[in-house]
Amino acid sequence: MAYRPLTESVTGLEEEVLRTWDAEDTFRLSLDDRADAPDFVFFEGPPTANGRPGVHHILARTIKDLIARYRTMTGHRVTRIAGWDTHGLPVELEAEKELGISGKPEIEELGIREFNDVCRKNIFTYQDEWEKMSRRIAYWLDYEHPYVTCSSRFVESAWWAISEIEKRGLLYRGHRIVPYCPRCGTGLSSHEVAQGYRDVNEPSVFVKFHLVDDPDGARILSWTTTPWTLPGNLALAVAEDVEYVRVRVLEDQPDEAGKLPRRDGPGCAAPGEVLILAKARVESVMTHPYEVVGEVVGAELVGRAYEPLFPGAVERGGSEAAWTVLAADFVTTEDGTGIVHTAVMYGEDDYRLGVATGLPQQHTVDEAGHFMPEVPGGLGGLHVKDKGTERAIRDWMVENDLLYRREMYEHSYPHCWRCASALLYMARNSWYIRTTAVKDQLLANSASVDWHPPEIGSGRMGEWLANNVDWALSRERYWGTPLPIWLCSEDDSHRRVVGSYDELAGFAGDLGEDFDPHRPEIDEIGWECHEEGCGGHMRRVPEVADAWFDSGSMPFAQWHYPFENVDEFERHFPAHYIAEGVDQTRGWFYSLLAISTILFETSPYRAVVVNDLILDAHGRKMSKSRGNIVDPWDAIGEYGADVIRYYLIAGSNPWLPKRWDPSALHETERKLFSTLRHTYRFFVLYAGEEDWSHDGDRVAGEPTDLDRWILGRLDRLATTVGEGLESYDLTRAARQIQTFVLDDLSNWYVRRSRDRFWATGDDADPADTARAFTTLHECLSTSALLLAPFAPLLADWLYRALADGDSAHRADFPASADRFESELDQAMEDARELAALGRAAREDAGVRTRQPLAAVHAVVPGGRRLPESISALLAEELNVKQVVFLSDTGDLLRLSAKANFGVLGPKHGAQTPAVARAIGELEGDGLARLREGTGVEITVGDRVVEVAPEDVEILEHAQTELAMASSQGYLAALDTDVDEALRGEGLARELVNRVQRIRREEGLEVADRIRLIVAGAEDIENAAREHGAYIAGETLAVSVDVGNAGSADLTSVEIDDLDAMIRVERVSG
């Protein structure tokens, strides 16, 4: 058989393979092959289908695909179901943009139905593009049966999960402090908040809180930059270990000019008044003269009661802690007074403290940003951010002697990105999952995961879990999984958390065909409360679920578990492996973990590989505003998918931020891919010439040392690549393949074997040629298999071309045949090191490689010698007649000893340096004995130390005039004398070189026979005569005619300043 010529265009080859896959349905076949094989479970993290795929998605998808392909090759069935994340704010924002509306009031004006219709329609805007790109980068995934988070089936499974959480008593209603836009009536996501920070100059106030039952009638001084939260004040927070002082305000003293100090602005303190604040803050806060009349630590203040600032604004409701001093860990003395005003509903710390100590949870501000009617001082109904409001608050405080002073304060404050309103941090109703109740299990389950890199698990995820707060499940939005929670209009302790559509139908009657659970239809469904004698109406709560709950439910919801596919779910849970970006730590990794921990008491995944961002070539984050986003299609068109995939994996570990560097892509293409293609092309060319094929009947001779060496390396490579992939060390595995292909296979095995691939000379040995082909064929096809997970397209093409036509992705991953021989490998290493040194010596001496030399004198560390065949390789590589190993009996060699610190250190401790120095001074006899393996005694200072052979390394140095180079105990010294015979041979070789060039220039095929005519200087003609047979063999000349130029058309060349005339004539037939 003839091997297929390589498709020259890289992208053309890739497209060709993709077409083959489409026609053959190779992905399906690869799954069917493994139908009865053990499962290797992979979960696809659903991308949001309303954004375009970028280059960073290629990285994530490559990592996913790579392991899946590898596991398939190791005999597993790797089910890979595509998924789409279809709910959530990004989809809503896109819909708002399309509809030209903004904010909740406008959405509700339009109608939730119309709005959600647009959301639903938009979901798959980019789906085609995702699938197209995934196909092109050879990401195999089952797109025919994707899970879609907004499908009825998926939502029903999510409902089931929520109802299970309720059954475990872990679902509750509370509040959540959100950055809230009172105009738009909506909470903002952190991403939105980040877009709207502005520097503002606003009043801040120092407020006097009148203590109850204080002998001095003291006031506690607190500070806030948001005066509108003061009516909601319910407590003062202090740090227990901070020192506070009581200070008495003194009379103002006239200055030198007899004037009293003037204070601008409202508020004051009368002489004799006693104020309490942190010792560290007194200097900067007090504007009056004062004296310190007492010191207390925070703990002593805890429990003291004070009078409400705005009586009646909030009802006590039986709370003991209301309007008292509380201890808190978030208090600092960096600004303010060291005493923090706490308005339970208007700050995150405040709310947490309120929950912990049982403070009332009551709003003083309504949804639109207006004070409630109960707030005294004429504030009721005012918008908290209106111009006059701050004035009204201030007036009330002045009237009631609550204000110490007021000053302007400049800081950065978030504003709504839509309407520029100042955001209010406000408690909103929210449904929570009590994840804190399972914190220990979360930590234990996370600890059981094989994280790559491990610090994600122990650090980022571990820290996050250790500080876990309850999961705020609900969103006050429209396009999402509706919370399946129904509350009674009369008593909201009557509630139903519905776990299936059947259950809902049981309460509310038939749901009809093709039931869709989304808003607003679901909001209409209700029923009479079932509680005895209640008579209330059950209505669904308006919220939808956090979209992370959807994606975290995919392990079971992708199977519509528990309603269907119970066995499929059980077989595919937990996942052996998932892979996503590091930003998913608190996203998908967390939501999967939390849900599975609660429902199934186990981690949903066993191994996780994370990837970091892809930066631009300058190390900057890619962003639209910078305009430095790389279009994946451009890159694919230029380099092809394989190169990109391999580069992304081999360049650096996936969990490090990676630069997108076109020059590195180019290098990857040249080094690994181009070399591999060249090697294949070389193989095809000569296999064709020699009519060899792997299933032919040519009998191969015994493997040479070189064959055994490369096959040993191949086996070792198969082992290490397999180990790397087993342990998710993808980068190391990828790099090893390149080293093998480039350095071992192409640049040594093929180079040193070249003339074995044509059986034309006098010493031709067809059996050996067959052996060389057999070896190269195995190396190429095994390399293709090893490369298949990384670069699936070229690998598949090569494997199909080299083997029997089946896809590489249906083959088994190569196993080592244990042919690695460490002594042979060491010898080859030695030879290659000596070859490098020999070339260096030639360069030094200015003698080119084509000039044969008599000998190289060589030294190998440890006195090793090379087997005959390896010596021959070395001689050929260096173009010398023989390799002479210097022996210590000769005059050429001098020995020295170097301490082996690793062995010496533990033996001698502090004496190590002295012993090492003494070893360095050893000479003659001692060295010789150590080299032969006997210990010697040396004197170090005043003691005698036994030095064993393993304590030292014996180095050999040449004492010679020869051209030499040495490194790391290796040495190569060339005998540069060129006698007449060598010179003749050199000239003959130059002639061969010139003839080959002419052959090429004249477009001859490699196997074409020629008639050769050589004329010119006497030395040239002599060399041509003497080495005619050699020249004829090398150039495929049927005749070499010397000195008889005649009238033929000759090409004139110059060799070492000598003129030569050459004619190459193709022999026809």
Added chain:
RNA sequence: GGGCCCGUAGCUCAGCCUGGUUAGAGCGCACGCCUGAUAAGCGUGAGGUCGGUGGUUCAAAUCCACCCGGGCCCA
């Protein structure tokens, strides 16, 4: 403010977990070589004391502490 990662040659990265004394690759640069793969390939050379400081140790790029710079996530 908290957590995590990174900082080694002009550039991209190994090495660090498990400490051992001329710190390795590749790219780029300079010079040279080879070629029956050729709009390829190979070699040699120059170039770093491993972000800084302090500590542990006979010995630190490697372990510890603090600091500086960059990034990400969370507040």
